[in-house]
Amino acid sequence: MYRDLSERKKKILGAIINAHIQFGEPVGSKYLSQNEDMSCSPATIRNEMAELEALGYLEQPHTSAGRVPSELGYRFYVDSLVERYSMTTKEIEEIDRSLQRKLSEVDQILSEASKLASSFTNYTGIAVKPRLPRTVISRYESIYIDGRSFVLVMLFPDGQAKTKTMHLGFPISRVELSQLTDALNDKMTGITSDRITFTLLSELERAVPSISSIISPVAKAIYETMTDSDGGDVKIDGVDNLLDYPEYSDVSSVRHLLGMFDRKDEILSLISAKDDDKVNVYIGKENSVDIMNNSALVYRTIKRDGNVVGAIGVIGPCRMDYSKVISTIERLASGIDSMLNPKDDDLKGER
Amino acid sequence: MYRDLSERKKKILGAIINAHIQFGEPVGSKYLSQNEDMSCSPATIRNEMAELEALGYLEQPHTSAGRVPSELGYRFYVDSLVERYSMTTKEIEEIDRSLQRKLSEVDQILSEASKLASSFTNYTGIAVKPRLPRTVISRYESIYIDGRSFVLVMLFPDGQAKTKTMHLGFPISRVELSQLTDALNDKMTGITSDRITFTLLSELERAVPSISSIISPVAKAIYETMTDSDGGDVKIDGVDNLLDYPEYSDVSSVRHLLGMFDRKDEILSLISAKDDDKVNVYIGKENSVDIMNNSALVYRTIKRDGNVVGAIGVIGPCRMDYSKVISTIERLASGIDSMLNPKDDDLKGER
DNA sequence: TGTTAGCACTCTTTGGCTTTGAGTGCTAAC
DNA sequence: GTTAGCACTCAAAGCCAAAGAGTGCTAACA
Numbered sequence: 001m002y003r004d005l006s007e008r009k010k011k012i013l014g015a016i017i018n019a020h021i022q023f024g025e026p027v028g029s030k031y032l033s034q035n036e037d038m039s040c041s042p043a044t045i046r047n048e049m050a051e052l053e054a055l056g057y058l059e060q061p062h063t064s065a066g067r068v069p070s071e072l073g074y075r076f077y078v079d080s081l082v083e084r085y086s087m088t089t090k091e092i093e094e095i096d097r098s099l100q101r102k103l104s105e106v107d108q109i110l111s112e113a114s115k116l117a118s119s120f121t122n123y124t125g126i127a128v129k130p131r132l133p134r135t136v137i138s139r140y141e142s143i144y145i146d147g148r149s150f151v152l153v154m155l156f157p158d159g160q161a162k163t164k165t166m167h168l169g170f171p172i173s174r175v176e177l178s179q180l181t182d183a184l185n186d187k188m189t190g191i192t193s194d195r196i197t198f199t200l201l202s203e204l205e206r207a208v209p210s211i212s213s214i215i216s217p218v219a220k221a222i223y224e225t226m227t228d229s230d231g232g233d234v235k236i237d238g239v240d241n242l243l244d245y246p247e248y249s250d251v252s253s254v255r256h257l258l259g260m261f262d263r264k265d266e267i268l269s270l271i272s273a274k275d276d277d278k279v280n281v282y283i284g285k286e287n288s289v290d291i292m293n294n295s296a297l298v299y300r301t302i303k304r305d306g307n308v309v310g311a312i313g314v315i316g317p318c319r320m321d322y323s324k325v326i327s328t329i330e331r332l333a334s335g336i337d338s339m340l341n342p343k344d345d346d347l348k349g350e351r
Numbered sequence: 352m353y354r355d356l357s358e359r360k361k362k363i364l365g366a367i368i369n370a371h372i373q374f375g376e377p378v379g380s381k382y383l384s385q386n387e388d389m390s391c392s393p394a395t396i397r398n399e400m401a402e403l404e405a406l407g408y409l410e411q412p413h414t415s416a417g418r419v420p421s422e423l424g425y426r427f428y429v430d431s432l433v434e435r436y437s438m439t440t441k442e443i444e445e446i447d448r449s450l451q452r453k454l455s456e457v458d459q460i461l462s463e464a465s466k467l468a469s470s471f472t473n474y475t476g477i478a479v480k481p482r483l484p485r486t487v488i489s490r491y492e493s494i495y496i497d498g499r500s501f502v503l504v505m506l507f508p509d510g511q512a513k514t515k516t517m518h519l520g521f522p523i524s525r526v527e528l529s530q531l532t533d534a535l536n537d538k539m540t541g542i543t544s545d546r547i548t549f550t551l552l553s554e555l556e557r558a559v560p561s562i563s564s565i566i567s568p569v570a571k572a573i574y575e576t577m578t579d580s581d582g583g584d585v586k587i588d589g590v591d592n593l594l595d596y597p598e599y600s601d602v603s604s605v606r607h608l609l610g611m612f613d614r615k616d617e618i619l620s621l622i623s624a625k626d627d628d629k630v631n632v633y634i635g636k637e638n639s640v641d642i643m644n645n646s647a648l649v650y651r652t653i654k655r656d657g658n659v660v661g662a663i664g665v666i667g668p669c670r671m672d673y674s675k676v677i678s679t680i681e682r683l684a685s686g687i688d689s690m691l692n693p694k695d696d697d698l699k700g701e702r
Numbered sequence: 703t704g705t706t707a708g709c710a711c712t713c714t715t716t717g718g719c720t721t722t723g724a725g726t727g728c729t730a731a732c
Numbered sequence: 733g734t735t736a737g738c739a740c741t742c743a744a745a746g747c748c749a750a751a752g753a754g755t756g757c758t759a760a761c762a
Contacts, residue, residue: 006532026754028755029755039705039719040706042706043705043706044704047704047756049755053443060754062713063714063754063755063756064714064754065714065754066754072518128746143492143504143512145506145510151506153512153514155496155502159516163512163513165510182648197753238613239612240606240609243602243609251600251602253599254594255594258594260591260593262588262589262591287733377724379725379726391734392735394727394736394737395734395735397725399727401726411726413742413743414727414740414741414742415741415742415743416728417724417726482753549715670749
């Protein structure tokens with residue numbers, strides 16, 4: 001697709017995008033010939049630029065302005081020109097150090113990752129926990145607290161656990177509690193939330209006749225837990241970073257972006273769609289999220305035991321320092337990956 | 352303090368604030384005499400306005416503009432003039448219905464409340480979970496999963512429970528696990544996180560010599576859990592609502608506000624400071640959070656069993672529809688309160 | 703045939719200028 | 733104490749000209 005570009009065109013296109021990323025303003029022929037050692041005159045560059053514009057890689061805000069990369073141009077740049085930003089040892093150390101403060105739960109890791117992504121890149125960081133396929137509970141345990149309350153522990157197949165503290169209006173004995181637990185383990189394991197039916201509840205009530213009135217609130221708690229963990233979540237940090245960039249100096253553009261953050265579902269589905277192991281870049285309207293008018297999204301998914309458990313990324317203007325952002329996300333994501341999938345040492349850390 | 356204002360001054364001040372809230376622009380004498388049936392001429396009103404300005408209730412952006420309420424003016428308005436907004440049955444129903452979708456955990460209730468506050472008022476909703484006083488764990492339980500992993504359940508004095516799933520690099524037996532649990536219950540209950548010392552860990556290791564290498568990761572998990580739940584949290588929703596108001600049409604003012612949202616700590620400490628049962632209103636610089644330059648904060652705390660577990664509120668421009676906002680927050684908060692503190696029915700719902 | 707210099711042309715940006723209009727403060731009359 | 737009248741102030745809007753940046757085109761050149 002990009003075969004038809006001569007080396008010189010590529011060089012010019014790359015130089016324009018670099019300059020535009022740096023200064024945020026349209027780039028003119030004179031600037032290029034002077035500062036980017038093009039070894040040809042402005043006039044020649046103008047000719048090339050005119051052709052690049054005809055091919056769709058460049059755009060002109062108005063007649064007497066320089067050229068600005070189009071979304072196609074950025075795409076080309078990201079795909080082929082971008083040289084990997086080589087991080088300084090200091091930067092690498094800083095990222096690694098930040099990750100050291102190893103947080104235990106996936107949720108927390110992601111939420112922290114969003115902050116890190118934001119602070120290292122100066123764009124807006126996002127972290128996504130995808131909507132999981134329907135969860136089933138594989139085992140129940142209960143912990144007796146006192147005559148009127150107990151903790152219900154629900155274990156999921158992936159080893160996660162959730163708890164609910166139940167307060168009852170009437171006393172319950174340890175024996176009854178263990179009957180209840182047995183009944184739950186007998187009837188309520190391995191099923192999805194939509195299979196919790198009235199029939200099932202009646203069966204349960206029959207299994208523990210002495211405390212049948214407890215079934216309904218317990219079932220409700222279970223149902224809530226199952227449906228809860230279905231939900232995806234999107235964390236966003238550093239929105240105010242964006243306001244430093246002229247593309248968002250207009251309130252309406254900010255509103256666009258903020259509006260998108262409220263429609264987190266779209267981000268969720270966008271990111272959940274693709275789950276390869278590399279950093280992905282969506283530029284402007286390329287993606288279904290049409291609100292991302294003048295913005296780009298760089299992200300990478302996070303896996304654990306081969307399953308996607310989340311993603312981290314960065315949102316910023318199309319004119320983004322891609323090489324730096326990509327490297328940062330790359331390193332953050334792989335750092336998190338290795339935290340979540342520790343090598344088989346003598347003793348693994350907890351999750 | 353406000354005794355010295357004549358009835359007519361109060362009326363004029365109130366009319367100015369109402370008009371300014373409605374239109375967002377400085378209010379002139381002519382407008383008042385025409386539209387608010389003042390029964391006196393513009394000139395008279397001008398005299399009164401000049402005095403109100405001298406007293407500090409009004410301000411003039413520049414010589415030839417109308418008057419704008421000062422922060423003191425708003426404060427006066429909120430304290431004495433505001434007539435409680437009477438909600439329509441429809442609005443009340445809608446709030447109640449939204450609250451019906453009763454979410455179980457405090458965290459979720461608050462996060463949902465923030466969305467509700469935002470959508471009912473069209474300002475920015477915030478929900479706060481305060482930094483709790485240092486947490487201690489009152490009891491440990493463990494659930495055996497398989498030879499190499501188990502779930503550690505930690506119970507807090509208030510009945511909450513947290514879990515950590517531990518994956519080990521070596522096998523552990525049920526007996527050893529219960530030894531571990533006993534040791535934890537013996538040595539690690541009732542202490543704050545800063546008292547988990549090396550000495551304590553050594554004692555623990557001595558208590559379970561056969562699996563002493565497990566102590567360190569377990570202790571780490573416990574420490575993390577304890578320090579986690581210390582942390583407060585602030586949820587914010589509907590930031591983009593604000594952009595509809597001209598006060599925030601300037602990017603720098605938006606940045607101010609967004610910056611504040613990143614410094615959630617300040618909001619946290621502000622709200623945690625006062626814990627009475629009524630709706631509080633902070634206007635502009637009244638509060639320590641000096642960033643709230645041109646903004647006001649309306650909130651009310653949420654209690655459970657007499658303890659503050661959070662707060663919900665709204666942030667918007669000083670020029671805010673206080674009567675509506677106050678009623679909305681009032682109703683939301685009391686609705687949540689009653690969800691969290693159910694009447695003693697036969698069977699209480701879970702928490 | 704590709705490159706370059708030169709030049710006319712376009713179009714935004716900037717600054718200064720005036721006009722407009724809203725709203726005030728003051729004074730004098732009621 | 734209230735009101736009408738009037739001069740005054742000042743931001744906002746509109747207008748115009750000048751400046752400046754950058755282009756496209758043409759013609760000369762290698």
